[in-house]
Amino acid sequence: MTDFDLTPLQAVLGGYAPQGRTALLPALHAAQEIYGYLPEPVAAEIARGLNVPLAEVFGVIDFYSLFYREPVGKTVIHVCTDPACAMAGSEPMLKRLTQHVESLNGKNHTEESATIERAPCLGLCEHAPAMLVNGQPIGQANTRTWEEMVESDPRPPDTKVDGSIRLLTANCGLGYTLSLEQYVARGGYTAYRKALAGAPEEVVDAVKISGLVGRGGAAFPTGVKWEGTAKAPGTQKYVVCNADEAEPGTFKDRVLMEDDPHSILEGLMIAAYAVGASKGYIYIRGEYLRPYQMMKIAVQEAREARLLGENIFGSDFNFDIEIRRGAGAYICGEETALFESIEGKRGFPRVKPPYPTTHGLFGQPTSINNVETLANVPLILRMGVDEYRKIGTEKSPGPKLFCLSGDVERPGLYEVPFGTTFRELLFDLAGGVRSGHHFQSALFGGAAGAFALDSHLDVHLSFEDLRAAGLPLGSGVITVFDETRDMRDICLRLAHFFADESCGKCYPCQLGTQRQVEIIQRIMDGQVLPGDWERLHDIGWTMTDASLCGLGQTAASAVMSAMKHWPHLFKSPEALAQ
């Protein structure tokens, strides 16, 4: 075995050691930064430094797809092959790049110059086909040369933001990241100051009356969550911002983090005050290196301006924020798996109850909210609850961000009041289906969602109307498919996504996501077997009914919705004849 110089690692580990196991992911990221990958001696040194059993360090490394056990090339490329990017041509692009990399590696015998990997949705759907080169985003990658992407330092794609209202996105799409100074000049942090001038209960009440519900997909009332955390017994409480945005088709949180990071920080600070937390975490998915960099700068600015720290605004409120990076695991968007990840473990979801409000991060009362949810909070306090409730519908108040991608004329992030129709969003704002084609279907809610048909075009985008139409709002993803798309291919990609991202803890999902992808592959290949229709249903219902967490419970959602809409695509000729 090669001898590794462990001195640079030991220098870094010294800083992490006092934190112990919770610093495992940060330490692994730092080590990989130094050595390019995580060989055995490096992992052993980290285990010693943080006092974590060897086998458990290995278990963590091998769980997360962005940690490498084996050496990788100097350039690491992640190509997204999920629906939006696949429709924009990522498969032929991947093939071309792979050939290019093979020829490069063939010339260079000493070390691999580049490693290329198929990646789950990278949250760059409005720039499809997209990829990451050493973590940096490349949009419309099929139009770029190798030199442009790898050898120069390409400018990251500008965010594409529009909408019929611009409240959450007022500071987005300007072509730059808003600094603290610019944010304050636009009225930023006045809500924080206002909140701290009153009692925490007043903030909880305002958020409760505002009708704000979680924007990450579960739509749980934010104020109720905060109240539960505030009232839970315990002196150490936490707030967590869930920025593990990884639902295929979703990129709203990325845009908010890249363009207006302080609005999220302000929301988290107010949440902390409301629930009585002195420490907050922002957990950002590993693939979002650029948003991580933006958020890190913002936290530093806030700290220097004493918006974080002790006795904030002269009050007795103390609060600080730590940013954590994930390492390639969709499951860590599930709140309890996210806690496990911050604690330095494999991202296995926990059994609920108990719920995070009483037993969350490190077993303490925790309020965990999505990025967009938190961005609503300063808005509510600034506008006042009454004004805020005038936006949207009675049952779904407020603004909502929708991520439009796929066969759309102008893909991007759109802000509209709840209650806007799908037709208005797609045709009036986003320019309709790509030119020369017409609407076949749209996937609402991402991989965990369901397909809409043209009969749904006039549905109002609100929780109540979508529920009545049998469509999920989810995190606000709408991926559009025109008449040329083979929906079996879309289902196959979603099935692969779940099989790759299942953590493997509970049997229905561990086994069901694998069996599901095998059957859909068979259907795609024209090799459908008698009984496959029933098999898919049994797998689907078993995952939905019996899985431990939300991932497994929704892993068959899109497939079963497609089977309902287009049975002929999934049935064997014999079954169709019946």
Add this chain to the structure above:
Amino acid sequence: MSDTINLIIDGKQISVPPGTTILAAAREAGIEIPTICFHEATTSNALCRICVVEVEGSRVLVPSCVAHVSEGMKVQTQSERVTRSRRTILEMLESTVDLSDAPEIQTMIVAYKADADRFPQAKSRASAPIDDNPMYLRDYAKCILCWRCVQVCAEDAQYTYAINFSSRGYDTQISTFYEVPMPESTCVFCGQCVAVCPTGALKPKRQWLLELGRTPDEIMDLTRSERRNRRRRVDVPSNDQV
């Protein structure tokens, strides 16, 4: 809080102390709920989902091994949703691992009329047995990932932490640190993992050799050199030298 919780399981009125799991309450009332990963000596993680039951008012099925009873709860242990889930999980399991040494699961497969060939052309978790130490054999083609071995090796009993997991999802496997042979791991060969394994994935080496048809004498011959090597390697002073 009151001293007893009243609930109905399969139409039967039952009273149990608060904090009782649905599984324990049912068993006390003579209602059998099948389990796979559950073991009295290990922390329940509710991962096999065979013990799920239908609780009125709950959107999804509830794992009875960890869910506590509550006042007025109405539970069905054999509803259509429950049996479909159990049957499908068993069928998927059968297509994934070698259950020939798992008699309890075989019994369940019969009881739930699970079709052992339900999933043709399925990728199984076939892998070669790992014979890397004189004490036990690891045959992960038989492993159902119940986690019991990992748990008894860690906080549930031994605090040895020799094993954890590699990969994730369907490809998950029980593994030592970087898959090193067991003697190079922190394993102390206490045998607790072997004792809690429900499927014969972990098996005493002697039992394995006997099953292969070796006679006790042959086994002595076979393992003699192994034992000799072991003595030579372990350079610990004996008691009379101390």
